[in-house]
Amino acid sequence: MALTTAAVTGLAAGGVATFVGAGGLATAVWSVTIVVVLLPAVWWVAGALRQRQFGADTIAVLALISTLAVGEHLAGAVIAVMFSGGRALEERATQRAERDLSALMSIAPRYAHRRLTGSDAETYETIEASEVRVGDQLIVRPGEAVPVDGTTVKEPATIDESMITGEPLPVEIEPGGEVRSGTVNVGSPAYLVCTATADDSTYTGLVRLAREAAAGSAPFVRMADRYAAFLLPATLVLAGLAWLWSGDPVRAVAVLVVATPCPLILAVPIAFVSGMSRCARRGVVVKGGAALDRLAQARVLLFDKTGTVTQGRPVVADTVTAPNVPADHVVRLAASLDQASSHVLAGAIVEAGTSAGMALSAPSDVVEVLGQGVRGEVDGHAVAVGKAALVGAPVPAWAEAARRRAATNGMITVFVGVDGRCAGVLLLRDRIRDDAARTMRLLRRAGIERTVMITGDRADAAARVAARVGADAVHAEQTPAGKVDAVRAETAQAKTLMVGDGINDAPALAAADVGVALGARGASASSEAADVVITVDRLSRLAEAVAIARRTRAIARQSAVVGIGLSVIAMGAAAAGVLTPVVGALVQEAIDVVVILNALRALGPGRSRTPQLRxxxxxxxxxxxxxxxxxxxxxxxxxxxxxxxxxxxxxxxxxxxxxxxxxxxxxxxxxxxxxxxxxxxxxxxxxxxxxxxxxxxxxxxxxxxxxxxxxxxxxxxxxxxxxxxxxxxxxxxxxxxxxxxxxxxxxxxxxxxxxxx
Incomplete structure (x- = not known):
């Protein structure tokens, strides 16, 4: 922006000097303006040439040098303004965002509670996670993230592994079982023995994997440079022929001036900035024009299951009750009691009661039983909610049938006891998003040719969800590294688009051509590794973003082709001596106005194929x-x-x-x-x-x-x-x-x- 400001100021100052009759001063000011812009431009072009990249900037540098050499300072100053303005716009809005993983590290578990050695009492000190050593005894309090990998001791631990494995429901880990860093304790205090230091634990491995995936991604060639690769040699040949034919180097300069790829330098970035603005209005943040360009070219959609096509949290799907016991009665008592529990399943049960319009009662004498559930009194009834063992009575045949049904359908069971007998079983599952199947259909209409689910969840649960949303293939029970391998295999065949929402998805998002994070619930890890972040809790915005990207790319390409076509006509006129460098610069400005106005069409909604009710x-x-x-x-x-x-x-x-x-x-x-x-x-x-x-x-x-x-x-x-x-x-x-x-x-x-x- 500073360079653009200097160029505009120089062009205007030279114009004022010319107006007051100070021609020599005007020439000097314009010359300085050209040099100020030329020096960094040469540095940028030299860096690109070292990487064997011949882009649109090369023609602009040649035009600046030639105008300075033959004394066409006004034309050079005009080119300097256009070049620096386009560069500033592109640097600010279209350069591919670096995959900054600082937020991923900032939410890593930083502290651990270690038991003091040499003391018989249960005394713990709080230390940095990096100070934990193998063999240390730790306690992870309710709601805390596990700082290092370890094994459970003393009591079972209830762990939410969704951020690592994608499994939406918490798991019960018996003593001796493995607990991974980055997971969250959602039950009573968990006691662990460290089996790996922080540097060697699961969470740090995810960060390392995400960085390696990002570093291994293929470099992206911007649209302007792809067109400039054909325009540059044609321009040099025509300028050389004009000089040889006329013997006048000014004609060659005129050709270079009108060949300055301003439609590429200005119109293409403006189109992509407009498309990004359009996406932002719909709650989709695109990190640069290059990301939007790649989004438009995607042909294969890869997506996680939990939290992406499902809601990512358990909900009560069904209620099975004992004979003569109303389901509403069981749900109301369970929801009333669970108001006093912090367990993740308790929240789902309370929501089931409140969403059904039930008037919940305040529980009393509530006792949380470690690893089992909660019991208390509600409206004069002794109520227990949790595992079957907490209910106390033998599990009746109808409840066993409900348990088998839950296992078959990938659901979890919560038993409800009332006054000493099993009164009901609540079946919880992770529901598919209402707009998931429709989003897949809209994506296919927008040009996505293949859809692949990649999940850490079980194969049977993944297959059912994939069938519901219409996926072409399923990769289940995948580790984060396995997800990266699957993404790379698909990327080798076509442009890929990966969608996820959890920490475990971050490496795969970085490995895909375009990573899209569902960031409405604050999943900063995946958001930082992604190129596109959907900030509202609607999967359907993904289809909108792809449609906007495709329309934006079409408009950008149209602007580039029309602009280059008009420039080629002007180049022919300049080679024939019809246009001088200054007039050529003005003609190029007129071409710029045409293509920029066309590029701004990307701000509008276009002719939507999706009807809306408003x-x-x-x-x-x-x-x-x-x-x-x-x-x-x-x-x-x-x-x-x-x-x-x-x-x-x-x-x-x-x-x-x-x-x-x-x-x-x-x-x-x-x-x-x-x-x-x-x-x-x-x-x-x-x-x-x-x-x-x-x-x-x-x-x-x-x-x-x-x-x-x-x-x-x-x-x-x-x-x-x-x-x-x-x-x-x-x-x-x-x-x-x-x-x-x-x-x-x-x-x-x-x-x-x-x-x-």
């Missing part, structure tokens, strides 16, 4: 989405109610059925009616076509019909209906559960995302 309609969609979240637990409880029908006593059966009808007629049907009458007309208009929402409207009709059937069957049951009535009611409840789940999932993926504001 204003009041978007607010309506968000309100309906909240309703989806609120009714989700009630819908999930329908199969359990269907199973319990035959075992419930008449008073309990009638009470449960009354609650069911109140929910169906008071919440579910009104919600679907608002969808159909207020939302779908706007959705249909946005999507176009004759009747784009017809399939969803038909599902509405099916839901209404099933609810009416259930109302009639409930009335018959309460009037003393036959076993066939209960059988039909059970079938109707299961059918309603299936169709509402499918319907809501379809809306969330296809309609609700249209309200992305």
């Amino acid at each position: 204003g009041d309609v978007a607010d309506l969609v968000r309100q309906l989405d909240e309703t989806h979240r609120r009714i989700r637990p009630r819908i999930a409880a329908l199969p359990q109610l269907a199973e319990d029908l035959a075992d419930l006593d008449p008073p309990e059966l009638h009470s449960r059925l009354d609650e069911l009808i109140a929910f169906l007629t008071g919440e579910l049907l009104p919600h679907e009616q608002v969808d159909e009458e207020l939302l779908y007309p706007h959705v249909g208009k946005a999507l176009g076509g004759t009747d784009a929402t017809a399939p969803m409207s038909q599902q509405h009709a099916e839901i209404v019909d099933l609810v009416r059937q259930i109302e009639l069957l409930v009335a018959e049951t309460k009037a003393g209906g036959s076993p066939e009535t209960l059988r039909d009611l059970r079938h109707a409840l299961l059918a309603l559960h299936s169709i509402v789940r499918l319907h809501n999932a379809s809306e969330e993926q296809n309609y609700h995302v249209l309200a992305d504001g």
Whole structure:
């Protein structure tokens, strides 16, 4: 910027001197301006030539030298302003950001609590992590990161390994088990014996791997230099021929002046800066124009599972209860008790209760049992939430079935005991993002040809998620080094785009052609290693960023081609003697104005292929989405109610059925009616076509019909209906559960995302 300021000042000062009649002073000022810009320009070009790179700057340097040599100082000063301005713009906005891993190091575990030697008491001192030695006994307090690799002693440890392995749910590590640095203790105090120093531990290895991956990435050639590689020899040949043909070196200078690649030096960076600005408005930070250029060229998408296409945190997916026990009752008691627990699963259970609109009670006499769970009293009931052993009673057959189902589907079980017996089992899992599948479809539409999931999670869990989002290939149970190898293998075939959010993804992000970090939750490690950071918690912004990048690159290329074409015409005129160097500089300025105006089109949205709902309609969609979240637990409880029908006593059966009808007629049907009458007309208009929402409207009709059937069957049951009535009611409840789940999932993926504001 200082160089640009000096060049503009020099050009203006020379103009003032000429205006007042001081021609000699003007010549001197312009000469100094040329030299001031020329010296660093020669240094930059020499550095590029040492690396065998012939770029757009080379032509600008030749033009500056030639104008100085033949005395065309005004033309040289104009070129100096354009060259320094373009260089400043490019340095500031388009140069590829260095992969600074300082933040990765800043969040590394810095301290450790080491047991004092020679003391029988449990006394610990706080020291630097680098001072820990193999064999030291450590304590990691709840919520702290593990400073070094070690093995557990004394008690089991509950560890969140998601930042290292990508596994979303905490793991229970028995005494003698390995604990890695960078993981987080989410249970009671963990006692470790150090097995590796800080320099040799897992976390430091990740940092080292990320640096090596970044250093091994291939250098990137900017668009301007790719075009200049063809323009430079043509310019030199034409300038030489003009000099030989006319015998006048000024003609050669005129050719060099109009050949100065200002469309490349100015228009291309301006287009990319505009595209970066457009991305920033959508919550996507792109670290330089080169990163945006590479993003536009990506053909293979590689992505992590946990926290990328999933929410990255456990949620209650289902509730299985004992006969005659309502699911709402179990969830409310468990959520009330877990308000007093800091365990990561407790937060998910509390959220399940509050999101369903339950009024939670304050627990009393709460006791946290190390490695087992929590027990206390809620509304006069003795409640226990945690492992099966904490409940105390033998695990009943229905609970064992729930445990097997959880294992099969990659879920975790939390047992709930009420008054000394097992009352329910909560099934928790990491839910797939609502916009994940749609984002993959939009990316394919934007030009991504292959999608690959790379995760540290188990193969069965990874395969299910990959199938749901439409991945072409899956690499499961990968270490950070394994992820880097997979990225490099894909990069050898095509331009790659890697998306992740955790510390374990940082090396892979650095190894890919473009690394994209989901940084909404503060994952600074991956954000620092990435070229692009999505700052909002929406995966769909990735598809937007790719579309913006492709449009920006097309506009930049168009500006470059048009600008070079006009420059070639002007070069021919200069070679024929029609244009003098000064006039040529002015012609080049006119060309610059044309291509810069074209480049600024990248600031606009373009012709979006993705319809959007805005204003009041978007607010309506968000309100309906909240309703989806609120009714989700009630819908999930329908199969359990269907199973319990035959075992419930008449008073309990009638009470449960009354609650069911109140929910169906008071919440579910009104919600679907608002969808159909207020939302779908706007959705249909946005999507176009004759009747784009017809399939969803038909599902509405099916839901209404099933609810009416259930109302009639409930009335018959309460009037003393036959076993066939209960059988039909059970079938109707299961059918309603299936169709509402499918319907809501379809809306969330296809309609609700249209309200992305």
